[in-house]
Amino acid sequence: MPYAIANDKTRLYFEEAGSGTPIIFLHEFAADHTNWEPQMRYFSRGHRCIAYSARGYAPSDVPASAEDYSYRHFYTDALAVLDHLSIARAHFVGLSMGSYSSLQVALHAPERMLSMTLAGVGSGSSLENLDTFRKTCVETAEQFEKIGSVEVAKVTREAPGRIPFLVKDPRGHADFYAALARHDSKGSANTMRGFQAGRPSVYTMADAIGRATTPALIICGDEDDACVEPSLFLKKHLPASGLTFFPKSGHVLNLEEPALFNEIVERFIALVEANRWGARDPRSVLAG
Numbered sequence: 001m002p003y004a005i006a007n008d009k010t011r012l013y014f015e016e017a018g019s020g021t022p023i024i025f026l027h028e029f030a031a032d033h034t035n036w037e038p039q040m041r042y043f044s045r046g047h048r049c050i051a052y053s054a055r056g057y058a059p060s061d062v063p064a065s066a067e068d069y070s071y072r073h074f075y076t077d078a079l080a081v082l083d084h085l086s087i088a089r090a091h092f093v094g095l096s097m098g099s100y101s102s103l104q105v106a107l108h109a110p111e112r113m114l115s116m117t118l119a120g121v122g123s124g125s126s127l128e129n130l131d132t133f134r135k136t137c138v139e140t141a142e143q144f145e146k147i148g149s150v151e152v153a154k155v156t157r158e159a160p161g162r163i164p165f166l167v168k169d170p171r172g173h174a175d176f177y178a179a180l181a182r183h184d185s186k187g188s189a190n191t192m193r194g195f196q197a198g199r200p201s202v203y204t205m206a207d208a209i210g211r212a213t214t215p216a217l218i219i220c221g222d223e224d225d226a227c228v229e230p231s232l233f234l235k236k237h238l239p240a241s242g243l244t245f246f247p248k249s250g251h252v253l254n255l256e257e258p259a260l261f262n263e264i265v266e267r268f269i270a271l272v273e274a275n276r277w278g279a280r281d282p283r284s285v286l287a288g
Contacts, residue, residue: 001059004052004084006077008068013059014052014081018044021114021273022090025051026078026098028120028251029191030156030180032057038258039093043266050090052081054097056187064186066141069194075104079112091269093117095254096227097191100199103234106214107205115272117265119219120251122230123161125201137197144189152188153181161224164250172255202230209237215277216241217268221249221256239279242268 003011015033017040025036033051040049053060055077056069063069078101082090091114094102099121106116124133143152156162157177166173202209216238220231222245235243244264246257254261271277 003060004081006055006073006080008063008073010055010063010068010073010077011061012052012055012077012081014050014084015040016048016050016085017041018047018049020047022048022050022082022085022087023269024078024082024087024090024092025049026092026094026101027051027054027057028096028098029188029196030176030252031095032179032183034179035176035255039254039262039265042258042262047091047269048087050081050085050087052078054191056184056191058184058187062184062187063190066190066193069190071100071104071195071199074195075101075108078102078105079109082112088112089114091115091117091272093265094119094121096120096123096251097195100202103202103209103212106212106216107208110212110214113214115215115217115269115277117217117219117268118231118234119253119261120161120221120224120227121218121234122202123224123226123251124196124199125203125230125233127201127203130201134197137192141189141192141197144185144192149183149185149188150181153177156180159251161221161226161251164221164223164248165252165256168248168256176252176255203233206233206237209234210239212238213240213279215268215272217265218243219246219253219261219264220244221246221251221253223249224251227251240277242277
C-alpha cells in the first residue's frame with residue numbers, strides 16, 4: 001500500500017490517478033479517501049488526482065492519543081502527502097473537515113496552493129454556541145468508544161444536514177453510512193476530541209482570512225444550516241473568493257450532486273489556471 005509519512009511518523013494512505021496539474025482531495029469527518037471516487041474518476045482525465053485518508057481513518061495509521069489529532073496535525077498531514085509525492089503546489093478540494101484543513105493551509109502555507117475549494121465549510125463555528133458544540137463533540141467521542149462506529153453511524157445519518165442526501169439518493173446515503181459504520185472507533189473518537197472539539201472557530205480568524213489571497217471557491221448546500229452563515233462570512237472576508245449554493249442540498253455535496261459538483265469545480269480550476277480568478281473588483285462593491 002502507498003503511504004506518506006507525517007511529521008510525527010504517522011502513515012497516511014493515499015491513492016492517485018491521472019496526470020497533469022495536481023488536485024488533492026481532503027475528506028470530511030464521516031468519510032475517508034474512498035468518498036472522492038466520483039471526483040477521482042472525473043478529474044483524473046486532465047489532472048493528477050490524489051485522495052488520502054486522514055490520520056485515524058484506516059488504512060492510515062490510528063494514533064492512540066487524542067493529542068495527535070489537532071487541526072494542526074490535519075493540515076500539515078496534507079502537506080506531508082504532497083511532500084511525499086514531490087508536489088510543490090496543488091489545487092485543494094475539501095469537504096467540511098477537509099475544507100477547514102484547506103483553509104489552514106491557505107493561512108499558513110499559501111505557497112503550496114494553486115486554489116482551494118471549500119465545500120460544506122464552517123459547521124460548529126458559531127461563537128454563541130461554541131461551548132455547546134465542543135461538549136457535543138466530546139460526548140460523541142465517548143459514544144464511539146462506548147458503543148462503536150456501527151451504532152454512532154445510525155445517529156449520524158439522521159443529522160439534519162444529512163437528510164437531503166437521504167431524500168434524493170437513498171441508495172447512495174445507505175452506502176455512505178455503511179462505510180462510516182466500518183470506521184475505526186478509536187480514530188473517530190480521537191478526531192472528535194482533538195480536531196472537532198479543539199479547532200478554532202473561523203469567526204476568530206477574520207484578519208488572517210482577509211490576508212489570504214489564494215483563489216477560493218466556497219460551496220454550500222442551501223439546507224446545510226450549520227454552514228450557511230460561515231460560508232457567507234468566508235465570502236465576505238476571503239479576497240479572491242466566489243460563493244455558490246446548491247439548491248435542495250445538504251452537507252455531502254460531492255456525493256449528493258456529483259455532476260454539479262464536478263462541473264462547477266472544473267470551471268473554477270480552469271479559470272484559476274487561466275489566471276482569470278482574482279480578487280473582487282472594487283467597482284463591484286456598493287459604497288457606504
